Amino acid sequence: MPKEKGKGMTRENDPLQHSFSKNTSMMGLINELWYLKRDIVSDDFDRALYRLAEEVPMTIHEYASGETCWTWRVPEKWTCQEATLETLDGHRLVDAADHPLHVVSYSLPFEGVVSRTELLAHLHVHSKRPEAIPFVFKYYDRNWGLCATQAVRDALTEESYRVVIRTSFEPGTLKVGEVVIPGQSDECFVLVAHLCHPAMVNDDLTGVVVGIDVARELLALSQSQGQTYYTYRLLILPETIGSVAYLSHNEELIPGMSGGLFLEMVGNDSPHALQGSFEPNSQADRCLNSVLKSLDPQGYLGEYRTVINNDERQFNAPGVRVPMLSLSRVEPPGSPTRPYPEYHSSDDNPGIVTSERLEATKQVVLGMLRAWENNQYVVNQFKGEVFCSGYGIWIDYRVNPEGHRLLFRIMEHCDGEHTVADIASILQTSFQSVWEVVALLQSKDLVWFSRTPHPTRPRKRQAGL
Numbered sequence: 001m002p003k004e005k006g007k008g009m010t011r012e013n014d015p016l017q018h019s020f021s022k023n024t025s026m027m028g029l030i031n032e033l034w035y036l037k038r039d040i041v042s043d044d045f046d047r048a049l050y051r052l053a054e055e056v057p058m059t060i061h062e063y064a065s066g067e068t069c070w071t072w073r074v075p076e077k078w079t080c081q082e083a084t085l086e087t088l089d090g091h092r093l094v095d096a097a098d099h100p101l102h103v104v105s106y107s108l109p110f111e112g113v114v115s116r117t118e119l120l121a122h123l124h125v126h127s128k129r130p131e132a133i134p135f136v137f138k139y140y141d142r143n144w145g146l147c148a149t150q151a152v153r154d155a156l157t158e159e160s161y162r163v164v165i166r167t168s169f170e171p172g173t174l175k176v177g178e179v180v181i182p183g184q185s186d187e188c189f190v191l192v193a194h195l196c197h198p199a200m201v202n203d204d205l206t207g208v209v210v211g212i213d214v215a216r217e218l219l220a221l222s223q224s225q226g227q228t229y230y231t232y233r234l235l236i237l238p239e240t241i242g243s244v245a246y247l248s249h250n251e252e253l254i255p256g257m258s259g260g261l262f263l264e265m266v267g268n269d270s271p272h273a274l275q276g277s278f279e280p281n282s283q284a285d286r287c288l289n290s291v292l293k294s295l296d297p298q299g300y301l302g303e304y305r306t307v308i309n310n311d312e313r314q315f316n317a318p319g320v321r322v323p324m325l326s327l328s329r330v331e332p333p334g335s336p337t338r339p340y341p342e343y344h345s346s347d348d349n350p351g352i353v354t355s356e357r358l359e360a361t362k363q364v365v366l367g368m369l370r371a372w373e374n375n376q377y378v379v380n381q382f383k384g385e386v387f388c389s390g391y392g393i394w395i396d397y398r399v400n401p402e403g404h405r406l407l408f409r410i411m412e413h414c415d416g417e418h419t420v421a422d423i424a425s426i427l428q429t430s431f432q433s434v435w436e437v438v439a440l441l442q443s444k445d446l447v448w449f450s451r452t453p454h455p456t457r458p459r460k461r462q463a464g465l
């Protein structure tokens with residue numbers, strides 16, 4: 001039964017009805033769901049989300065069309081029954097039945113004979129990929145429109161054409177899927193992926209399926225090894241409006257969100273790109289930045305809004321300020337095909353992604369979350385510089401040369417005022433190098449770990465007292 005939560009509605013899976021044991025592979029889910037017409041509020045979006053809810057225990061939040069979410073409003077449900085372009089003698093040139101991208105998402109209905117000039121103003125092509133159909137959406141700035149290859153557009157030589165676009169706008173509910181993996185603490189790390197790109201894969205289904213698989217791993221880990229420290233929350237939603245709808249209906253959760261990671265475009269063949277948050281000195285930024293290279297040596301970092309813009313904007317925005325980074329495989333700056341060649345086109349299909357890349361990205365995310373769990377304040381039990389030889393502390397430089405060289409620099413930052421990520425950031429070294437040293441110090445009872453700052457510096461007398 002739906003239950004009331006704020007103004008939105010929430011529907012939880014009944015665990016008795018769902019075994020969550022389907023355990024479909026990431027590529028299996030992509031093959032099942034990619035061709036659905038997953039427009040932001042649509043029947044196929046719902047189908048995809050409910051299918052994903054068979055894989056993990058998911059709560060589905062619903063927000064009604066027309067509902068105000070901060071400065072935004074939830075759009076109507078949109079359905080396209082038919083969209084065609086024909087010559088006046090009935091030769092069909094474009095048909096949305098052949099590919100969902102042939103019609104602009106949220107196109108207004110239109111039927112009539114139009115001049116070639118008028119048609120060209122409404123017929124979209126891909127600027128970089130002439131042989132593909134572009135993905136064009138007009139969710140708010142509405143108009144009618146069709147999409148085609150450049151060849152179809154170039155062949156339009158007649159004076160007039162017949163256009164039929166039968167679409168409907170009706171009240172519906174925008175849906176957000178939420179998977180919660182409870183931790184010892186309410187403090188939460190948020191993973192976000194959007195599901196609203198019809199008949200495309202790398203952008204955006206790859207982020208969704210990696211998120212689902214990461215959630216599955218975290219749930220299994222919780223069962224086998226006990227709860228994580230942090231609570232993890234995976235949100236699967238329509239881009240932008242989904243994040244705004246969820247956040248505006250769950251404001252009480254925002255103070256507990258200490259970090260987050262947005263996931264998309266992770267199936268193509270580029271190194272991992274980690275985009276920082278609006279607050280580059282946050283613990284989330286320092287931790288994830290310092291761990292990337294040990295998870296993908298080719299991986300690169302980019303500042304906020306320099307790699308790709310997505311839902312992380314809503315989390316980083318004023319009044320929210322959750323430091324959310326984003327992980328993708330966007331091509332490095334300077335690449336003419338950035339973010340990737342098939343972006344927002346009909347060529348973004350299952351053939352351009354591989355299960356190996358998805359698995360590699362999943363391992364990168366899990367590695368980042370392992371570091372996040374370990375990122376604590378390092379509190380010294382010792383005073384003065386440690387008598388290393390007396391403690392038998394020796395790091396094999398053949399195994400970990402960086403750790404060996406940095407041992408003393410790391411130890412001097414173990415003062416209860418710096419986390420592992422702080423130390424890695426200050427010394428411009430990897431999280432892993434610092435972690436190996438402080439874990440060794442902990443094994444010798446020279447340091448302990450604290451979730452909150454625990455300064456050990458003595459209070460100094462003020463001059464004259």
Ligand SMILES: [Zn+2]
Nearest residue numbers: 197203204344
């Ligand atoms: Zn996109």
